[in-house]
Amino acid sequence: MQNKQVLINSLPEGKLEESNYKLVESDMPQVKTDEVLVKTLSFAITAGTRAGLQGSASYAGAPKTGIVMNCTGIGEIIESNDSNFPVGRNVLTQTGWQEYSIQKPESLTLLREAIDPSLYLGPLGINGLTAYFGLLDVGQPQPGETVMISAAAGSVGHMVGQIAKIQGCNVVGVCGSDEKCKRLIEDLGFDAAVNYKDANFRQNLKEATPKGVDVYFDNTGGMILGSALFRLNSGGRIACCGVVSQYDTSTPEPGPKGIPGLLVNKSIRMQGFLVFDYAERYEEATDNLIGWIESGKLKVLTDELDGLDQAPQGFVDLLAGGNIGTRIVNIK
Ligand SMILES: NC(=O)c1ccc[n+]([C@@H]2O[C@H](COP(=O)([O-])OP(=O)(O)OC[C@H]3O[C@@H](n4cnc5c(N)ncnc54)[C@H](OP(=O)(O)O)[C@@H]3O)[C@@H](O)[C@H]2O)c1
Structure with a gap:
């Protein structure tokens, strides 16, 4: 039996291309003492891993070629040398873009058996936890306040908006198409949504936020952050989650004008965060997220591709x- 893997073939110059990856077959990895062999079932393609290919801008450190592309996935344990992780159980781990991986027990999270495993790639995985802590802990929204979110139809963004609605906020999403705006309002209950690619974006954002913005959940940086700064109310909070507008390039732009002047004049708090800072509170978040999903308050949007070979183009397309x-x- 062979292992199929997608390797980073070259680092992108400019935009990411499918040719930056290559599909290879390699020998099956051998399990050593205190290791576990995991068969990948599915993995998530997430925007933040593009920052990892840029190098110094990412917490992931310098990017390398010739290694398996990193990602979080769910898999089944098929061989185990650790009795806490028995064969047959499903786990969440850094599977990478490959069919089989060797894992150390400390890198595995056992999935709760009564829960649909795919939820661990969205709301109960890294992106759901990011939405939860970034909004509630960093943004600290209060009932009646206006929360604005960029990349609002994406994985993190669509959950942030719904959690803000659960908190009793007025929610305004920013995304890149009229179709996405419609889905946010009609399917997920956002109060308004604005297409940042529209020539009248700034005016449309102003009209969608008549009382200003109290919390801006920033997934994008760039021009949308620049526009949000001028809509923020005194005492507003900016939760800096990511900078997706500057990932798919070799020449990221500097931050927008207005910093720090506007922050000073309006007593605005701008705070970056990493979800891993909250690792000790993941169980609390998971319990709340499961409760909201089961009560129908949090709808989960997924967008599925079949086959390992679909991952490179799927990533280019996501960006x-x-x-x-x-x-x-999903791995067949
Ligand atoms: N801080 C943390 O610990 C943490 C953890 C996880 C993720 N993140 C961050 O969360 C953000 C969202 O990640 P995700 O995995 O949920 O990705 P995602 O939102 O599902 O996908 C990325 C989206 O970004 C939008 N986009 C692409 N180029 C853009 C541009 N130039 N300007 C504005 N929007 C653009 C696209 O939607 P449109 O159609 O709207 O353009 C695309 O669908 C990323 O910044 C990521 O780094 C942070």
Whole structure:
């Protein structure tokens, strides 16, 4: 038996291309003492891993070629040398874009058996936890306040908007097409949504936020952050989650004008965060997220591809806005 893997073939110059990856077959990995062999079932393609290919801008450090593309996935344990992780159980781990991986027990999270495993790639995985802590802990929204979110139809964004609605906020999404705006309002209950590619974006954002913005959940940086700064109310909060507008390039732009002047004049708090900072509170978040899903308050949007070979093009397309919700690749 052979293992299929997608390797980083070359680092992107400019925009990511499918040719930056290559599909290879390699020998099956051998399990050593205190290791576990995991068969990948599905994995999520997420925007943040593009920052990892840029190098110094990412917490992931310098990018390398010739290694398996990294990602979070769910898999089944098929061989185990650790009795806490028995054969047959499903786990969440850094599977990478490959069919089989060797894992150390400390890198595995056992999935709760009564829960649909695919939820661990969206709301109960890294992106759901990011939405939860970034909004509630960093943004600290209060009932009646206006929450604005960029990349609002993406994996993190569509969950942030719904959690803000659960908190009793007025929710305004920003995304890249009229079709996505319609889905946010009609399917997920956003109060308004604005297409940032529209020539009248700034005016449309102003009209969608007549009372200003109290919390801006920033997934994009760039021009949308620049526009949000001018809509923020005194005492507003900006939760800096990511900078997706500057990932798919070798020449990221500097931050927008107005910083720090506007922050000073309006007593605005701008705070970056990493979801891993909240690892000790993941169980609390998971319990709340499951409760909201089961009560129908949190709808889960997924966008699925079939086959490992679909991952490179699926990633290129995600960066161009092709996804709605969490993009998942299922391994046949
Ligand atoms: N801080 C943390 O710990 C943490 C953890 C996880 C993720 N993140 C961050 O969360 C953000 C969202 O990640 P995700 O995995 O949920 O991805 P995603 O939102 O599902 O997908 C990326 C989306 O970004 C939008 N986009 C692409 N280029 C853009 C541009 N130039 N300007 C504005 N929007 C653009 C596209 O939608 P449109 O059609 O709207 O353009 C695309 O669908 C990323 O910034 C990521 O780094 C942070």
